[in-house]
Amino acid sequence: MSSTATTLKGQPLDKAVLDAMLRRRMFYTPSFEIYGGVGGLYDFGPPGCGLLANITDLWRKHFVLEEDMLEVDCTVLTPHEVLKTSGHVDKFADWMCKDPKNGEIMRADHFVEAVLEARLKGDKEARGQKVVEDTEDPAKKKKKKAKSEAVKLDDAVVQEYEEVLARIDNYGGSELGELIRKYDLRNPETGEIPSEPVSFNLMFQTSIGPSSNLAGYLRPETAQGQFLNFAKLLEFNQSSMPFASASIGKSYRNEISPRAGLLRVREFLMAEIEHFVDPLGGKKHSRFSEVEDVELVLLDRDTQLSGKTETRTVKIGEAVRSGLVDNETLGYFLARIHLFMVKIGVDTSKMRFRQHMANEMAHYACDCWDCELHTSSGWIECVGCADRSAYDLSVHAKKTGAPLVVRQRLDEPIVIEEWEVDVEKKKFGPLFKKDAKAVEAALLATSQEQREKLAKELTGNGKVVVSVEGVADGKAEVPAEAVKIEFRKRTEYTREFTPNVIEPSFGIGRTLYALIEHNFWTRGTEGGDEARGVLSFPPTVAPTKVLIVPLSSNAQFKPHLKKLSQRLRKLGVSSRVDDSSASIGKRYSRNDELGTPLGVTVDFQTLQDNTLTLRDRDSTSQVRAEEDTIVEAIRAIVDGSKTWADIEKELPKFEGQEVEVAAR
Numbered sequence: 263m264s265s266t267a268t269t270l271k272g273q274p275l276d277k278a279v280l281d282a283m284l285r286r287r288m289f290y291t292p293s294f295e296i297y298g299g300v301g302g303l304y305d306f307g308p309p310g311c312g313l314l315a316n317i318t319d320l321w322r323k324h325f326v327l328e329e330d331m332l333e334v335d336c337t338v339l340t341p342h343e344v345l346k347t348s349g350h351v352d353k354f355a356d357w358m359c360k361d362p363k364n365g366e367i368m369r370a371d372h373f374v375e376a377v378l379e380a381r382l383k384g385d386k387e388a389r390g391q392k393v394v395e396d397t398e399d400p401a402k403k404k405k406k407k408a409k410s411e412a413v414k415l416d417d418a419v420v421q422e423y424e425e426v427l428a429r430i431d432n433y434g435g436s437e438l439g440e441l442i443r444k445y446d447l448r449n450p451e452t453g454e455i456p457s458e459p460v461s462f463n464l465m466f467q468t469s470i471g472p473s474s475n476l477a478g479y480l481r482p483e484t485a486q487g488q489f490l491n492f493a494k495l496l497e498f499n500q501s502s503m504p505f506a507s508a509s510i511g512k513s514y515r516n517e518i519s520p521r522a523g524l525l526r527v528r529e530f531l532m533a534e535i536e537h538f539v540d541p542l543g544g545k546k547h548s549r550f551s552e553v554e555d556v557e558l559v560l561l562d563r564d565t566q567l568s569g570k571t572e573t574r575t576v577k578i579g580e581a582v583r584s585g586l587v588d589n590e591t592l593g594y595f596l597a598r599i600h601l602f603m604v605k606i607g608v609d610t611s612k613m614r615f616r617q618h619m620a621n622e623m624a625h626y627a628c629d630c631w632d633c634e635l636h637t638s639s640g641w642i643e644c645v646g647c648a649d650r651s652a653y654d655l656s657v658h659a660k661k662t663g664a665p666l667v668v669r670q671r672l673d674e675p676i677v678i679e680e681w682e683v684d685v686e687k688k689k690f691g692p693l694f695k696k697d698a699k700a701v702e703a704a705l706l707a708t709s710q711e712q713r714e715k716l717a718k719e720l721t722g723n724g725k726v727v728v729s730v731e732g733v734a735d736g737k738a739e740v741p742a743e744a745v746k747i748e749f750r751k752r753t754e755y756t757r758e759f760t761p762n763v764i765e766p767s768f769g770i771g772r773t774l775y776a777l778i779e780h781n782f783w784t785r786g787t788e789g790g791d792e793a794r795g796v797l798s799f800p801p802t803v804a805p806t807k808v809l810i811v812p813l814s815s816n817a818q819f820k821p822h823l824k825k826l827s828q829r830l831r832k833l834g835v836s837s838r839v840d841d842s843s844a845s846i847g848k849r850y851s852r853n854d855e856l857g858t859p860l861g862v863t864v865d866f867q868t869l870q871d872n873t874l875t876l877r878d879r880d881s882t883s884q885v886r887a888e889e890d891t892i893v894e895a896i897r898a899i900v901d902g903s904k905t906w907a908d909i910e911k912e913l914p915k916f917e918g919q920e921v922e923v924a925a926r
């Protein structure tokens with residue numbers, strides 16, 4: 263597949279034309295623009311809102327309803343302690359470096375990537391080879407600044423650069439610093455080597471309440487709220503496993519250098535699923551057989567490690583059987599993500615699933631695949647699908663002492679001999695006051711080995727000393743009257759385990775933008791005409807489904823327009839009347855740019871026989887029939903039960919207005 267961006271009809275994508283159209287039609291617009299704007303913040307206009315709402319509605323139907331997921335809506339404001347425990351306070355960071363001359367702050371990995379790519383481009387130019395733009399994600403890069411110079415490189419150097427680029431998401435701060443020094447990477451703007459990369463936490467910090475002593479953050483993902491509600495959700499689900507929770511909501515990340523429109527912003531809509539599964543039994547999925555023949559385009563870890571980006575098309579059943587995808591549940595969700603993307607109108611030739619390399623994975627993940635969509639900004643991660651193992655539930659349980667576990671009745675009881683800790687809760691309160699819970703949690707989180715040692719300490723010294731995070735000196739002394747540690751034998755009738763979590767995490771804004779590019783094309787460029795943009799969204803996601811146009815401003819058309827709008831409204835089909843003075847062709851063109859799939863014209867013949875014309879956005883062909891038939895055709899197209907080709911076969915073709923459209 264070529265990595266240059268093309269339109270739906272294979273034309274080279276003119277980003278400037280598309281951007282101008284999106285601005286003109288107010289899909290989205292920089293926030294606070296009249297104050298100069300703030301990087302990475304965007305407002306959505308009417309068609310953008312329609313598109314967002316339809317994508318999230320389809321998402322809810324495809325995942326939440328189809329799979330009986332338990333939807334929750336948790337708060338954005340999150341106390342420090344929660345995100346400290348989850349690891350975000352310490353690890354949710356990118357590497358940042360600074361130009362010593364002009365003070366410019368850059369994301370270190372993006373900087374290395376941009377400069378190396380510019381050098382490779384220069385090498386190709388020097389060798390007289392064709393340069394293909396956008397080989398990777400320039401949304402991340404200082405593309406404009408990293409201009410290439412036609413300088414030939416050694417073959418070995420080219421290979422080294424390519425290997426670095428294939429693993430660019432894999433480096434830590436010191437490695438990025440080493441690369442900068444080793445390859446003498448300079449900011450093209452100033453000719454300077456940037457400073458050593460330092461870690462920059464991406465969370466927006468705030469304080470909750472007037473006394474400012476409860477530190478908090480705007481959540482960087484919706485996941486934590488779902489984990490903290492796990493025990494209640496399990497109970498809601500009658501303690502039955504596996505099950506999934508889901509949430510749609512805003513998340514916030516203080517990106518170092520937001521750019522490329524909606525692709526890297528500081529406030530964005532996420533739709534996340536946490537599927538809780540028993541870690542024993544190979545993480546099977548009961549509906550895997552329904553998707554095992556779905557073919558996915560995969561870019562695996564080993565291919566990337568060898569510095570390549572070749573993909574292969576594999577049935578997900580095969581990928582799981584061969585161990586390429588770790589387990590059925592992960593595979594099931596990759597296939598379901600693929601099917602969702604197809605449903606909303608993503609071009610499958612511009613979609614791939616890329617496996618994360620070991621160091622690239624988030625601090626909690628044990629296997630991860632990204633669904634990437636190709637755009638004019640290269641390959642963009644739109645969905646991350648990670649196996650987060652038991653990480654989150656375990657750390658929150660350890661910190662709070664809350665039992666974030668599943669208890670299952672065993673068919674055969676088992677006898678267990680082990681060290682047990684009994685805490686005298688009544689003594690703990692007066693002894694440790696506000697730290698009581700943390701001390702208790704620390705004791706209960708001890709391993710069998712530690713308990714054996716502590717038991718000896720308790721008998722020998724009449725007290726134990728345990729490490730407790732967040733208390734003075736990081737330690738607490740627990741006297742023998744407050745705790746018992748004994749080796750006991752017991753019969754278990756239930757099994758207790760911490761579920762593992764498979765998490766598909768969607769960025770709706772990125773998906774929306776990629777969808778726009780995948781459905782964009784232009785017509786009318788033949789014969790020197792100005793290009794007219796079209797967005798060929800599937801009817802289900804199109805912001806407005808029907809444009810209603812009267813032939814002229816004649817007052818006699820008004821009752822028909824009103825009646826038709828009301829009928830469509832009753833069917834739940836969104837429509838807009840355009841009774842402006844522009845020609846019918848212009849009015850249709852305007853709506854082609856908004857992605858409106860159908861157009862109805864009310865003309866003088868309507869007044870006589872109640873017939874209407876119905877126009878298809880993509881082919882511009884039209885049919886004519888009586889109002890009831892047209893309304894039924896609209897309903898069928900919008901709910902997906904019929905296509906335009908079906909309607910064209912059923913209803914008489916109409917040639918009249920097309921002449922006017924074409925002759926504009």
Ligand SMILES: Nc1ncnc2c1ncn2[C@@H]1O[C@H](COP(=O)(O)OP(=O)(O)OP(=O)(O)O)[C@@H](O)[C@H]1O
Nearest residue numbers: 517524525526527530643644645646767768769772
């Ligand atoms: N700054 C952002 N702007 C828009 N969408 C985002 C942003 N960061 C993440 N997302 C979306 O949220 C999804 C899940 O987030 P995740 O933490 O996996 O992203 P990420 O790996 O940090 O992304 P990236 O590496 O591009 O920064 C991503 O697949 C993406 O669609």
